[in-house]
Amino acid sequence: MAGALTSGAGDKGVAAALAMAGPGTVVHTPGIAPSPGGRAGAALIDRAAVAPEPTVESVDGGMVRLVPVTVGEKHSVVEAFIPASELTKDTARDWWLLLGLAVVLVGGAVFVVDRLARGAVSSARNLVEAALAVGDGDLGVRITPSGPRELAEAGYAFNRMADRLVTSRTDERELVADLSHRLRTPLTALRLDAEALDPDDTQIIDLTADEVDRRRGIRRIRQAIGTLEDEVNHLINTTRQAVAAQVAAPEDGLCDASEVVRERMMFWSALAGDQDRQYRVVGANLRIPVPVARAELAAALDAVLGNVFRYTPQGTAFEVGLSRRDGWVALRVDDAGPGIADPEQALRRGQSNQGSTGLGLDIARRVAQNTGGSVSLDRAAMGGASVVMLLADADATPKIPSRFGLVGRGRPAREKDPVRRRWQRGRE
Template sequence: MDAVPRTAPLRRRLLVTIAGITAVAVALLIIPLAVAVQRLYRNEAVTKLERDATRVAATAPDDEARHPRPIRLPEGLNERLRVGIYGIDGNLLTGEGPPHSGAARQARDGRLHQRDEHGRLVVTAPIPSDEGVTSVARVGMPERVVTRRIERAWWVMAAFALLIIGLAAFVARYQSRRLARPLERLTAAAQALGDGDFTVRARSSGVLEADEAGRALEVTARRLGSMLDRERAFSADVSHQLRTPLTGLLLGLESALERPGADLEAAVRTAVRRGEHLRDIIGDLLSLARDAAPNRERLDVPGLLEELRLRPPAGRPLEVAARGPLPEVHASASAVRQILGVLLDNAQAHGAGRVTVEASDIGGGLAIDVSDEGPGVTETEDIFARRHSGGVGDGGHGIGLALARALAEAEGGRLVLRRPSPPIFTLLLPASEPMSEPAPEAADDDGA
């Protein structure tokens, strides 16, 4: 299996990219500038030599070709110059220079000429006379003088180029660290989130995109943490909801088996009824767990009340009533069924006397009251707080009411204790908004 190629880190790529682009830009600027400087310095040297050669030619005697004699140099002439007088045949007449000069032979046309001879930059100027051009003044300087000046300029330019590239590399390193650090922190936060740490917090980095990604990751972590907490609470609630009917079913069967002369057929019927009730609870809880989004269909309130009437609490009278026309409500039937089931179980376990379920229109919503004739609860007791049940007969309300309130709020409603003694629990569900009728289409001018 081929190994997956690893890409370079972002910091290195940014550093190499920025420094490379800067180096190319500097090279594109420096190379033409270096060529221009070379030409400038050479032309400047040639211009000075032409001026000096013209001065020498102007002061030299015009009969040097017939009567050669030592040269009298003009004042202020550079001491490094080698000055000689040549004939038009290119041979040295007097002064300094090679025995023969091609540049001197070219000056017979009466113009200035420049060329490189014997490692020197040479300029020749014709010496005017009545007979025409009979001799030539030749002025030369060491070419290395110009070359050294050009090289010094090149070294200065190279130093500036290296300085610019170094500054670019420094800025690139700073920018790469500034851009890479937020991404590295996001990577670490994502890995921590994958390991189950939902306390991810985004730190401001000054990079807009990275800050937005960090805030999005923080919001996602919070949502996942909240979702996981709800899932854990829901699992505990489901366990509680299933444990009570399952315990009742098992206790009924064990009691029938242990009591001599017990009516086994009645015990089986009771167990079947409790098993069907347990099956309905499991189906409702699975339906609630599978729905990622609220499934709020039109709630059949009369049908739901009829289900309650057919399954009254064991050994307790149940009265179910609907007061007046009921508003249309959209909510999950499974959720409402579970809420009412919790309230009925609570009334059976902790209440006394008749249990009453009453549905009514409260103007803008539906209210379902569940009450009994028991002593109720104290004013200060938080019965909706989530806490573990200590078992049958502990006198507490366990976590059933907490589950019922959570389901009610998930459906957009509320579950409240309207009266503590005798207790009345009220489930409030908002009425559905009436659908607006479509506007009639405009009739054509001809009445069609």
């Protein structure tokens, strides 16, 4: 209606616009009595005529919207009446829809939060149970990290901690076993010296009292050595049974392999002389540094030589050789004994068919592997077993182990098993 008046429509146009506007639309002229059918009073109409914007006012039975229209010098006010029934139509339905939507949103939010909280609580509970299990001594417990980011990170940290605990306890057990095995070297010397003493039989009638006491002392010495050796074996076996997995950490240090060989042979030469064993040392006259702690290399050499004295008859000859080539140092111990029937089993830690703990060769293997090398078993030229420790040369950059075979042979050998690096001699 305001558009029709503004465009200057005639009486017919204004009448048509009123007809289209429908009931409740009235045109008032300010300063004159309100037109019939209108709901707004004269004061309200006069105030709306000078207002810059349309006004909305409440009246009896509803609300009116008053729009001022100025065409030339003529001022008009268009009134549109909206009954109260139209204003509140479908309001209850809208409120119920809003209420239902609010209930759905709140319920969904509660469900989602409950799911998230349940996952977090479950992850925290699993972490607590795993920590309690580790505290009770079960180091095999691991958890599957889940839940919020922080709890998942805590789960990964817990698994790493458990792995470190297993590794630390394994290293500790292995160290105890290896240190116990080192005691067998002096025990072997004591046992051999004790066996070289006079018989301990005291049943001979014509023995003097002093001789009986002396033989009883020899018997006590032998019994004490046997008891001590049994205790050491029991300690080694008990420690091995408690180890969950073998984790070897490389040793730091540097020593002269030739010096270690010469020093240890001074010890073993006395026993060799007592047992009429012929021996020879080859290649230990020059300095050959290796990245192994001195005590570790000495323990490995003692373990191999101890096997020679323990498992070969008295009078069996042996040879210790040392050489270097292509960034590697080979320490070889040969003997003229019966040899080793199953080399692969002999290299397994804790495996022995001789009634021992089976750790001697494994000590040598670990020392060699800590430098990137290996230990191999083969038939020696002397007829018995040949044990070769391949160590990295500290003065050279280690390369791929060359196939030069064992020391003192000069015969190339092919690597039959790359995993075990068994150095063959090229002979039957």
